[in-house]
Amino acid sequence: MDRLGGSWTLIDNEFIDQVARLAGFSRDEVARREERAPGLLERLARTLAAASPEMFVTGETPIPVDTEEETLVRMTERVIAEAAAEGRVVLVGRGAQAVLAMRANALHVYVIAATPFRKTVAVERLGVDPATVDRVIHETDHQRDQYVKTHYGRDRQDLTQYDLVLNAERLGFDGAANVIVAEVKRRGWI
Secondary structure, three states: OHHHOOOOEEEOOHHHHHHHHHHOOOHHHHHHHOOOOOOHHHHHHHHHHHHOHHHHEEOOEEOOOOOHHHHHHHHHHHHHHHHHHHOOEEEOOOOHHHHOOOOOOOOOEEEEOOHHHHHHHHHHOOOOOOOOHHHHHHHHHHHHHHHHHHHHOOOOOOHHHOOEEEEHHHHHHHHHHHHHHHHHHHOOOO
């Protein structure tokens, strides 16, 4: 962030706190559900329950339709929009590329790397258990893909929706950051 001149704000894990505050949920509940699209069976059950609640009666109480997911998505969109309105912000994930797709003053960056490199980073920098790293990476990618597809009808990995696609393995994290800063400067934002 220092490379951007210090007047920029990074919003990554802060999303969880802001969305929790706006939605009235606990931080743990938001973290558990965040960037997770409901599965097919869960969506089907919700749809059926909303359309025919009498089919889901246990005793006398129908199973409530869970609106928490949509509440969290709307609150996340609100946080993204408010942050973008402030300007000079770096938003990480949460479908921001879809929410801000039509903004001319947004730079959409997709950072990629080969799976072995990602596994090493997950274990060494993020503390993921080496025995579960394959599953964690696969599930995380799948959840992120489904979140963007479910809520925005987009393919998160469609590279045409990004301004820059950077290979962190080849460029290194510093090299990738340098390319981003150069583009921000080229656009006259710093």
